[in-house]
Amino acid sequence: MIFPFPHAFPADAFERAVPDAASALTLGGDRMAGLEAALAARRAELAPLLVLRNDGDALLARTEDAIRIGYARLALRHGHWGNDVHAYHNEGHVLEILRDRIGRVVTTHGIHALGLRDWCALGLFAACHDLRQRETAEYAAGVGANERASTEETLRILDAVGFAADDDMRIWLDLMIAGSTFDARPAPGGAAFNPAELVQSGGALAAKLDAKLDKHRPGWRDDARIVHAHDLSLLAADLDTANVAEPFARFASSARNLCLEREMLCRRDLDAADSAMPVLGFLTDGQDRFFFDLHRFNSALGRETFQDAKTGNAARVKSLGMGLRARLAVGGMPGSGRDVLAAYDTVVARIAPAAAARA
Structure with missing residues (x-):
């Protein structure tokens, strides 16, 4: 080794x-x-x-x-x-x-x-x-x-x-x-x-x-x-890490699955109040930080294969975070992680058709 x-x-x-x-x-x-x-x-x-x-x-x-x-x-x-x-x-x-x-x-x-x-x-x-x-x-x-x-x-x-x-x-x-x-x-x-x-x-x-x-x-x-x-x-x-370059709906689905896995590993109940803020943080600030700050393609083949598609997703990722925050702001603080996920799915569904139309 x-x-x-x-x-x-x-x-x-x-x-x-x-x-x-x-x-x-x-x-x-x-x-x-x-x-x-x-x-x-x-x-x-x-x-x-x-x-x-x-x-x-x-x-x-x-x-x-x-x-x-x-x-x-x-x-x-x-x-x-x-x-x-x-x-x-x-x-x-x-x-x-x-x-x-x-x-x-x-x-x-x-x-x-x-x-x-x-x-x-x-x-x-x-x-x-x-x-x-x-x-x-x-x-x-x-x-x-x-x-x-x-x-x-x-x-x-x-x-x-x-x-x-x-x-x-x-x-x-x-x-x-x-x-x-x-x-x-x-x-x-x-x-x-x-x-x-x-x-x-x-x-x-x-x-x-x-x-x-x-x-x-x-x-x-x-x-x-x-x-x-x-x-x-x-x-x-x-x-x-090339989920960042997947078609937008698939990228959003991968983020959702990572969130579900994290909550399971942290032994938090998605229907409980204490899951609301961790789920919200993961799907907003967490995704922004991963996408824009932490993630980089390290190889020439990786960049040449995936970078353009990642760049194409950038504005949608920003819109997703802002849209989720805005939706929850109108309805008040979410009662659970499940509530956040439901709002997330709604925002993704609104962005994904527009993303597909521009592709």
């Missing part, structure tokens, strides 16, 4: 329940159809690169099996196949990145913009970077406990599908998942503080990875494997 961490994260019951791709397919059944369609479409796009490598088909087959395992474990652990459904970090987020956002990079720049192994690494990142979402708040070298646990599980998945122990893919994914960490520092008060409160307190670690590497892996610029991992980490973080 590139960065230090004070302890390891062993396999849990969900990992043991899906040890391989066959068990993922058996467990998922028809629920794997969306993923299988995405994998088939990506395989067709990658066809020109597969013929350039003698091991191309075998590499892609291993990658696809690893993606199946990661997808099924996330769906079972934090998604719609299990009992701990996270509104944002679930199997749908895998498809957002794997199918839609990587697909936009392919459409914008062509399949030859990256090598086959790079595309495989991005697909593995999509499936595996959010595998763990319930680890106790902790960080080392800027890497959060969820990300470290997800990385360790990902490396075990690579073992399971036959990636060699010295394969560079391990170093790449290690740094890519580390770079997807948002500010993981626990606030004063330690364990009593819920880390979900910090979801918008800092940007992705990817922007600071070079400084972290300088501190913890001096001389890394002379190691081609880490240099390439750093490049991929910047693009991976861009893919992870």
Whole structure:
């Protein structure tokens, strides 16, 4: 592992329940159809690169099996196949990145913009970077406990599908998942503080990875494997946060889901009065801060693929925040988080048709 961490994260019951791709397919059944369609479409796009490598088909087959395992474990652990459904970090987020956002990079720049192994690494990142979402708040070298646990599980998945122990893919994914960490520092008060409160307190670690590497892996610029991992980490973080460049209604939906997930993790009842101000703050000042201050595209491919669409959303994001505040001001203080969400949905519905008409 590139960065230090004070302890390891062993396999849990969900990992043991899906040890391989066959068990993922058996467990998922028809629920794997969306993923299988995405994998088939990506395989067709990658066809020109597969013929350039003698091991191309075998590499892609291993990658696809690893993606199946990661997808099924996330769906079972934090998604719609299990009992701990996270509104944002679930199997749908895998498809957002794997199918839609990587697909936009392919459409914008062509399949030859990256090598086959790079595309495989991005697909593995999509499936595996959010595998763990319930680890106790902790960080080392800027890497959060969820990300470290997800990385360790990902490396075990690579073992399971036959990636060699010295394969560079391990170093790449290690740094890519580390770079997807948002500010993981626990606030004063330690364990009593819920880390979900910090979801918008800092940007992705990817922007600071070079400084972290300088501190913890001096001389890394002379190691081609880490240099390439750093490049991929910047693009991976861009893919992870490219909801800012989605069609406006989809961006607003992702913000809503993040809000729902945060409230769940903070153990607040959306129908209770004490959820009103946290929900309002998240969907107004919080979204503005994330969109305009914290978020940046870090890679050239990311900027060229997504920046124009983000810029197109900027005025709508401002209108959404102002519209929500104005609507609630007329009706008085909201009685609950549920009331805020209802007002939010109304404002989004008014903005989204106009946004679609201008697109």
